[in-house]
Amino acid sequence: MKKMRDYIKRVLIALIMALCVSLLFFGGIHSEASMKDEKEIKDGWIWPADGIISDTYGTRMGKHKGIDIAGKLNTPVLAVDDGQVVKSYYSNTYGNVVFIKHPSHFVTVYAHLNKRTVLEGQSIKQGTVIGKMGRTGQATGTHLHFETHQHEWRYDKKYALDPEKFLGKADTGENVQGGIAGINDDVLEASSHVKLEKEDKTEKGQKQYIVKQGDTLYSISKKRNMTVTRIKQLNHLSSDLIKPKQVLNVN
Known part of the structure; x- marks a missing residue:
């Protein structure tokens, strides 16, 4: 025994x-x-909106599981990468909110939107406008609350990760620019860090423009003395998303 x-x-x-x-x-x-x-x-995600970082991950005694980007009402909110909309609805806490599942198996959340412009089940590309910035739900001011989760979103936010791991580091009070993406190992952190390169005189008469780090459609339109709308028409752009080394028709 x-x-x-x-x-x-x-x-x-x-x-x-x-x-x-x-x-x-x-x-x-x-x-x-x-x-x-x-x-x-x-190496590939873009900032989801123009604005100022008003709160970062892990504040409020660790309960804030995302970052807040404060901006103007109806500022376009962009998908940070390709993916599929898995949720698009109104929540008492998140307000108008969109959840996107990406091929990398990460889920991103875009909350407090004034308006949602995508539907559940819709496949979207990086830079697609998925909504407009607002203050719906439990929000004290106009801003985008953005979250990143590995595998799935859960109510207890068990799989939440700091979005700045993928977007680049930006402190409270800094400006960030929707559409700015990571380049190789260097991430363009925030528009306040970006130094616009001086335009060569030889470029002024050329019909094409090669996008540099930190360029936006607005900055290019000023350089070439033309409207953003005209640049988008010439290049058949459906959003304001541009990337370094991209060739644009500007004449």
């Missing part, structure tokens, strides 16, 4: 040790995959 108990005890100990090793192994794989996903995303 004693031998049987000892045998059962040894089997249980072996099973527990095997379980612990498995958890460590799969945890390591998950962590490695997460870091790989973050690296890939950091």
